[in-house]
Amino acid sequence: MNFSFLSNFNSVASWDWIMGLVFLGVALVYGLSMGKNRLVTVMLGVYLSYFLTRSIPWKELTFLGTKNGPESTIQIFIFLALVLGFYFAIPHSAFKGALRLGGRGRGAWWQILVLSILQIGLILALSISFLPAKTVAETSPLAQYIFTGGMAQFLWLLLPILAIMFLGGGRQGYSYED
DSSP states (O other): OOOGGGGGGGHHHHHHHHHHHHHHHHHHHHHHHHOOHHHHHHHHHHHHHHHHHHHHGGGGGGGGGSSSSSOOOOOOOHHHHHHHHHHOOOOGSSHHHHHTTOOOOOOHHHHHHHHHHHHHHHHHHHHEEEEEEEEHHHOOOOHHHHHHHHHHHHHHHHHHHHHHTTTTTGGSSSSSTT
């Protein structure tokens, strides 16, 4: 077999393709293991966590020893810790009845794949938004195009909401009976 066509790929571009394929594989396994309803629960937790983390009045919390706020890694840790906290709290709250969330939920594999890709992408885009501009500038051009910038951030915030709305559970919504 002649694989000479492989030498035409730029090494950076080929790594971007490999990372994209790994991303899709991880998203599919993650989504299938979580299920549709749990993906929606985590998605709701991601939004709540992001808005809470961005709203923390760091300048008023000087007793914590920070003047302008903690480092970006600490903010990312707080964000992810809140996501995890909301994941466990939402099913035991009023959201459970209002959204009829719970259980693993059934859905078509392609719906689960779309939701998990959007969720992982949303978490990555929001985590990157906490990083300093210098660090973001050192990432690959493809990653910058996909995850940073005003339009990318807007789309990562909007697309999961639209997916939840249009990939809903049908007449019964997202229910615990699934």
